[in-house]
Amino acid sequence: MQTEIRDRPSFANIRVRLEPGDEIVAEADAMASMSSSIEMKTQWSGGFVNGVLKRLFGGESMFVNTFSTQTGGEIVLTQPFPGDIQCLELNGNSMFLQPGAFIACEPGVKLGLGWAGWKMFVAREGLFRLKVSGKGRVWFGAYGGIFQREIDSEYIVDSGHLVAYEPTVGVQIALAGGIFSSFFSGEGFVTRVNGPGRIYMQSRSFDGLAAWTNAHLY
Amino acid sequence: MIEIACPNCQKRYRLADKFAGKKAKCKKCGAVLVIRPPVAPSDHAGASQPAKPNPKRTKPAPAGESNRSTMPAPQVPTVDPVTVDPAPVEATPIETAEAIPTAEAVPIVEAIPVSADPFDDIPVAEPVTPSVQAFADPGFDAGFDAPATAMPISPAKTPSPGTAAASGVGETLRGTTGHMKYEISQRPDFSIVKINLPQGGKVYAEPSAMVSMTPTMHLEAGLKGGLGKTFGRLLGGESLIINTFTAQDGPGEVMFAGGAAGDVAYHRLNGNTLYLQRGAYMFNSEGVDVSGKWQGAKGFFSGEGLVLLKASGTGDIFFNSYGAIIPIDVNEGFMVDTGYIVAFEETLQYRVTVLPGLRAAGKIKSFFFGGEGLVCQFSGTGRVWIQTRQVKSFLSWVNAFRPTKSN
Amino acid sequence: MDQTFLGGVFSETLEGGRAGADVELLPAGIGARTPDGETFVIPYRDCQVEMGGYNGRMVFCRNADxxxxxxxxxxxxxxxxSLAAAGTLDDQLAIGHKKRRGESRRAFLFGTICLTAILLFIVAGYFGIRFGARSAVLALPVSIDAQIGDAAMESxxxxxxxxxxDVVVGAMQSIVDRIAPAAAVEGIDFRVHVVESAQINAFALPGGNMVVYTGLIQNASSPEQIAGVLSHEMAHATLRHGIQRIGQSLGIWAGISLLVGDVSGLTGAAVDLMQVASVNSYSRxxxxxxxxxxxxxxxxxxxDPSAMADFFEHLEEEEGDVPGIFAWISTHPDHASRIASVRAQLAGLPPVQYRPIDIDWGEVRKRIDKNIDTSIDNSDVPEKN
Known part of the structure; x- marks a missing residue:
């Protein structure tokens, strides 16, 4: 299987070349186009209950599609919003993805939904998060450009800007500054992440876009 | 009787009708005047009453409403052409006495060389020696340890003037100034700026711009510059509050980004002034003063004109855009739709008018002209930064998809 | 009795720097085996133990460097x-546990405080904004108005x-000076500026700066009519409407920002409100x-206050014909009812001997019109395009 992420960071998409024997699992609405030689099998994502939960809280589709081919073909996978896509390779380790970030993965990767806790909700990261683990590659995307950072001590990230983070990273909610400063600065709550581990950040957030749009609507 | 005012110096004239259609020279400043015939009331095409500066807008449905029903059925959004909004504008503005001299055609600088063949590639400019000096202070580098990976210190690259695409439009811009190191990445659509400050370094930023920072940075929100400047900023379209980020506990790093898709540009001020349009301001270093320039109760046409922020002093300023940024060096004249202006230097004179030639058009289709038909005419010498998208068009476009409030 | 747990390892030698691993508690130290078969060991005596991770319960064992x-x-x-290391790591583990417990207690406290604060603000904010903004703002000293007004004037x-x-400005100032003593609030110093423009408008900024456009003077038929407009504008300043307006939009803004945190959009909305308000002045x-x-x-x-009503009527008549008027009209909508209420109020006032305004009206008009030339110079301008 050959894959390539093109047109980064604004309208990134994944071009996949499948050969007989290859398989790729993708979110239900990720497929933009595919050769007629590609076969698609739809399943509940992680079972019925999980699938429904994922839809309601995880921002993911209820279904996943497994693509395979008898003769070879191509697929283009995308995401609904403008932004970047990145690929990460799991080797037995795991990663937490924010709701809506997951796009596709290789069959060796397991998808699980977990409760993220109220603090992640406050951090505008959603009540649930998707845990990807196992062996294989995972493709995920976000609104904005995606860049990663290895942290080994504390780092502060604005709410809504965290795309993915390793389970080894501790996450706490804090005020951006003093009480007055936090709210009047417009930053409000921030997320304090503590390493060791890797985090993926996005250079825009949906909240920021909504705020910007609303500001101009009055 | 014809009443006109000189568009250049505003000197007023009241003349007999016999002068209609004639040209004359202003007695005060010498500009050429075209004396238009008096407009009869019937010329107010379709307008039964004069425009109100604050036309009743169709209130957009608040975001929460679509969530109220348990399972929101997809509503077919009624297409509500935004013509209601700016339609009143068309009737009045011209008659408030400023006749635009048609004798002086303002040349529009061809900023983008385009060939006749639409499938030809647009030529990409060569990088030009930057017009901004990156002020490298040897003591600065020795004084602090950049916590992030070391960045190559190179002068800031600004795209060359008057050309369409900067070379390497997606590449990361880096630079060092007397106050900080900066890196602009994820260009051109989702640009984010990372800056490294030595201990004690400060930057002043608009609210909500911060994306991430090291714990050594301290954030304080305040009204900077006292009440007067603060009020001025409010009127200039920005927030009252300015956030001060200080690298208190050691060298620090902080990242800033805007809310919409777009680019970030860096400009070095050397005692001069830059005007920014509303929403463009991001952050600045010490030494730069930011205040508002307000058009006041002039009741500018529909009540909107250029809402400008004034940045002056010596230091660094970063501003963002909606869309990509194209810097243009103006030498004679240049005309830009007001929605596309990001920033411009003070050395330029500017005037906001209705696009000449639209006046006699009667009904103006708002979406075609971005809602206003207001353009800004620049003259003199200086640089203008324009953006490749404008908010109003986006809002008109988005508006068609928003669920409408049912009465 | 070797136990195996599911965990992971960070090492620079690994591709990607990390991998999942089977963690084994060996007699000599902690071992890890990756899915690819690579193994790592940290002897217990070299072990630095920390706790952390996404749930706070993750144990990190690090080697010396x-x-x-x-x-x-x-x-x-x-x-x-703890057992496998025979107690040598116990104090490190204890520190880790204590830190974690402390952190989770702090987090819980923080969460509860925030929730209570948010609920309080929702209640307080609503009432505060509705009723508090007005009185809070009025408690501010009048000198603030002047500061804001002066700043606005400058920019x-x-x-x-x-x-x-002198004659024109002096005449306007004398009208203002005659009305000023009747103001309800002391301490506002009304200074008049006359600006040449066709706008039929005048306004007063908080603190007393006033601007009268020559268009107003030209379209009034008596100085009493101008006095009517001016006293209305002065009332805005003495009743401190500008400050109230700022306070209201700030109040809403501040209130909501306390609830929500990220407020750039709301700030922008408030700013827009402010701009619309300042251009189109005040609420009904x-x-x-x-x-x-x-x-x-x-x-x-x-x-004689009836001049005010007369002026409104005069403007109403002219409405369709003279476009310059819209500046006044649109900021003061619904003039039919306003004329009516002014007349009604007049009827209720005790009778008083009215004195005319003592300025040379004819001279003022002449000087304004003088700025307007009635001839043109078309000597060396070409006739054709």
Whole structure:
């Protein structure tokens, strides 16, 4: 299987070349186009209950599609919003993805939904998060450009800007500054992440876009 | 009787009708005047009453409403052409006495060389020696340890003037100034700026711009510059509050980004002034003063004109855009739709008018002209930064998809 | 009795720097085996133990130079590690536990405080904004108005050149000076500026700066009519409507920002409100208040207030024909009812001997018109394009 992420960071998409024997699992609405030689099998994502939960809280589709081919073909996978896509390779380790970030993965990767806790909700990261683990590659995307950072001590990230983070990273909610400063600065709550581990950040957030749009609507 | 005012110096004239259609020279400043015939009331095409500066807008449905029903059925959004909004504008503005001299055609600088063949590639400019000096202070580098990976210190690259695409439009811009190191990445659509400050370094930023920072940075929100400047900023379209980020506990790093898709540009001020349009301001270093320039109760046409922020002093300023940024060096004249202006230097004179030639058009289709038909005419010498998208068009476009409030 | 737990390892030698691993508590130290078969060991005596991770319960074991980290978040791991290390790591584990407990207690406290605060603000904010903004703002000293007004004046583009003519400016100032003593609030120093423009408008900024456009003077038929407009504008300043407006939008903004945190959009909305407000002045309540107060002040200054109503009627007639008027009209909508309420208020006022305004009206008009030339110079301008 050959894959390539093109047109980064604004309208990134994944071009996949499948050969007989290859398989790729993708979110239900990720497929933009595919050769007629590609076969698609739809399943509940992680079972019925999980699938429904994922839809309601995880921002993911209820279904996943497994693509395979008898003769070879191509697929283009995308995401609904403008932004970047990145690929990460799991080797037995795991990663937490924010709701809506997951796009596709290789069959060796397991998808699980977990409760993220109220603090992640406050951090505008959603009540649930998707845990990807196992062996294989995972493709995920976000609104904005995606860049990663290895942290080994504390780092502060604005709410809504965290795309993915390793389970080894501790996450706490804090005020951006003093009480007055936090709210009047417009930053409000921030997320304090503590390493060791890797985090993926996005250079825009949906909240920021909504705020910007609303500001101009009055 | 014809009443006109000189568009250049505003000197007023009241003349007999016999002068209609004639040209004359202003007695005060010498500009050429075209004396238009008096407009009869019937010329107010379709307008039964004069425009109100604050036309009743169709209130957009608040975001929460679509969530109220348990399972929101997809509503077919009624297409509500935004013509209601700016339609009143068309009737009045011209008659408030400023006749635009048609004798002086303002040349529009061809900023983008385009060939006749639409499938030809647009030529990409060569990088030009930057017009901004990156002020490298040897003591600065020795004084602090950049916590992030070391960045190559190179002068800031600004795209060359008057050309369409900067070379390497997606590449990361880096630079060092007397106050900080900066890196602009994820260009051109989702640009984010990372800056490294030595201990004690400060930057002043608009609210909500911060994306991430090291714990050594301290954030304080305040009204900077006292009440007067603060009020001025409010009127200039920005927030009252300015956030001060200080690298208190050691060298620090902080990242800033805007809310919409777009680019970030860096400009070095050397005692001069830059005007920014509303929403463009991001952050600045010490030494730069930011205040508002307000058009006041002039009741500018529909009540909107250029809402400008004034940045002056010596230091660094970063501003963002909606869309990509194209810097243009103006030498004679240049005309830009007001929605596309990001920033411009003070050395330029500017005037906001209705696009000449639209006046006699009667009904103006708002979406075609971005809602206003207001353009800004620049003259003199200086640089203008324009953006490749404008908010109003986006809002008109988005508006068609928003669920409408049912009465 | 080697136990195996599911965990992971960070090491620079690994591709990607990390991998999942089976963590084993060996007799000599902590071992980890990756799916590819690579193995790592940290002897217990070199081990630095920390706790952390997304749930706070993850145990990190690091070697002396921190180049290798083995971690595990299995619930039974800390206990098993303690046993396997024969108590040598117990104090490190204890510190880790204490820190974690402290952190989770702090987080819980923080969460509860925030929730309570949010609920409080929702309640307080609603009432505060509705009723508090007005009185809070009025408690501010009048000198603040002047500061704000002066700042606004400085950054303002007046829309025309200032008229320097002593007679004209002096006449306007004398009208204002006659009305000012009747003001309800002390401490506002009304200074008049006359600006040349076709706008039929005048306005007062908080603190007393006033601008009168020559268009207004030209379109009024008597100085009493101008006094009517001026006293209405002065009422806005003495009733401190501008400050109230700022306070209201700030109040809403501040209130909501406290609830939500990220407020750039709301700030922008408030700013827009402010701009729209400042261009199109005040709300209907404010307008009605200014009308009533304006009439009262005129009456107290012994100027005939019916001139105000006359002026509105005059403007109403002219409405369709003279476009310059819209500046006044649109900021003061619904003039039919305003004319009616002014007349009604007049009927209720005690009769007073009105004195005319003592300025040379004819001279003022002449000087304004003088700025307007009635001939043109078309000597060396080509006739054709």
């Amino acid at each position: 921190r180049s290798l980290t083995i971690f595990c978040d299995a619930p039974k791991f800390p206990k098993a590690l 303002m583009d007046l829309g025309g050149p200032k008229v320097r003519d 309540t404010h307008e009605n208040e200014a009308d009533a107060e304006g009439v009262r002040m005129l009456h107290a200054a012994e100027i």
